[in-house]
Amino acid sequence: MKKFSKKTINRAFLYIRTLEQLINNKHNLVSSGQLAKLTGLTSTQIRKDISNFGKVGTPGIGYNTEELNEKLELFILQKQVVHIAVFGIGNLGAAILKYPNFQKTKLNIVAGFDNDPKKVGKKFNSIPIHPIVNAPGVIKKTHTDIGIIAVPQKFAQEVADIMVLSGLKGILNFSPTTINVPNDVFVKDIDFTISILSLFCRINLT
Amino acid sequence: MKKFSKKTINRAFLYIRTLEQLINNKHNLVSSGQLAKLTGLTSTQIRKDISNFGKVGTPGIGYNTEELNEKLELFILQKQVVHIAVFGIGNLGAAILKYPNFQKTKLNIVAGFDNDPKKVGKKFNSIPIHPIVNAPGVIKKTHTDIGIIAVPQKFAQEVADIMVLSGLKGILNFSPTTINVPNDVFVKDIDFTISILSLFCRINLT
DNA sequence: TAGATTGTTAATCGATTAACAATC
DNA sequence: TAGATTGTTAATCGATTAACAATC
Incomplete structure (x- = not known):
């Protein structure tokens, strides 16, 4: 299993937390720029972090919230309790x-x-x-x-x-x-x- | 006032916390190596951090716990409540x-x-x-x-x-x-x- | 003097950011 | 096509570590 830094892992959970809120509010698309506003980070860092977990966004469009959320959870939590x-x-x-x-x-x-x-x-x-x-x-x-x-x-x-x-x-x-x-x-x-x-x-x- | 990084500030408070425990136990000398053991950091990093706040140790001997504690508190807290x-x-x-x-x-x-x-x-x-x-x-x-x-x-x-x-x-x-x-x-x-x-x-x- | 330890410089390492081609 | 945004490379920045002269 690939190793991620403590900081990357923490931010990944911050993305998950934010994506869950977006999903609850029926937003199904989000760009790295919007995520940046919602998390207080930079869009570059967010794209960089996400790219650790694979290609999941669509250039010119952004990320599907549900898909990105699932991808992140799958990688770092494996759906465990x-x-x-x-x-x-x-x-x-x-x-x-x-x-x-x-x-x-x-x-x-x-x-x-x-x-x-x-x-x-x-x-x-x-x-x-x-x-x-x-x-x-x-x-x-x-x-x-x-x-x-x-x-x-x-x-x-x-x-x-x-x-x-x-x-x-x-x-x-x-x-x-x-x-x-x-x-x-x-x-x-x-x-x-x-x-x-x-x-x-x-x-x-x- | 000189700017310290968030990490340096956090570690400074960790040193203060540790020094207070040492002072309570009547230890009046401590080396960077001993502080490293007590805090889980490296001795080099501790010496580097402390040097931000001025020269306070004695080569070959170590630091006076009370003196180092005061120096750190003075620099980053200025004795405020x-x-x-x-x-x-x-x-x-x-x-x-x-x-x-x-x-x-x-x-x-x-x-x-x-x-x-x-x-x-x-x-x-x-x-x-x-x-x-x-x-x-x-x-x-x-x-x-x-x-x-x-x-x-x-x-x-x-x-x-x-x-x-x-x-x-x-x-x-x-x-x-x-x-x-x-x-x-x-x-x-x-x-x-x-x-x-x-x-x-x-x-x-x- | 010999051993221990500081303070500091230079080297290394890792993380962030800027920039941009590729894509929709 | 024009505008927007991703994914990624290279550059920058900052933090940690290694090494060691100076000192007690």
Whole structure:
């Protein structure tokens, strides 16, 4: 399978997201120029990205939205469903369990984990909460693909270790700390504090 | 003021975050090699980044953690406090209002906005919730720097317009849609769906 | 002195952009 | 045919990395 850069993959999903909106609004044609406006990118970059996935447009006309969407999804998702587990059912973890946009997509939260006896055994948005110690078994049984770290900073590494032990290869880390994992495990860090500070910094340097 | 790339700024905050942990643990010296291990970057890149901010290390020895931390903070933050307003007090918005890590830092949420009469007038974590129509006044009075979009997708552009009208120059956008704003307004998009799909895609392309 | 580590230059690598022939 | 737009090549730009003299 051809390798795409992280940036190309991210943009591909941005195109898919935009195309879905266009399809919902009954637009069946779109040009790279229009996509550029809708995504905030340049038309050249969009054409370049799309050409990675094959020839799908018509010169002088543009792209068929449904066709382009299918082509992109086929290449980078292969129509699979992604199974997700959330570690730490605090404010953020609970918000993720209830996040409405996952239900529209191929993303499926299959389990939550927490050590608080008040939460274990309950269901949040019909997702069962297990004790963290049960993670390896539950993850294997549910074929979980991606784990989300929503525990406090000081437990982040511990939870990451359990994830790795359970065989997860993808971790979305919301804790404000770097976690150490083997090379074959991919981590995406989302640190709200850094996101905001970085934004603020860019405003002030202008 | 010298311009730094978005990537450099983000890494600078990662260094600050790491240095703070080291300082808390009473480490007063650190080498670029050790920082590399702690951040997952390379030592060369770290030295290169740090050199943007001036000479602060000692050859053969390393960096004084407190001194380096101060230098970085001085350059990119100038010791300012950042005032934040959250639009949309649903599951995610409420979780952000309660996010514990902001309280440790210079980030200060000053207001929430929602149109639900059950929420307006209440306080979440001692932060008052206002009706969205009051945003321009509240934002000016509280000197808000950054607005966070946590409303459903279909209201995102509308809320972004109000933010721009209110004079905000930085927007953290959690809604899964591209918002259109003037050139002098910076937007950071965090789309949970794209983050997870992109991670999953990278696993599968390996 | 020997070993360690910084700061910096030059080389490499990868990503974006400009330009345009081909096509509808 | 004239106008619009794709797909692609070559040029540019920027970011990362390798290498090493200077320094402690």
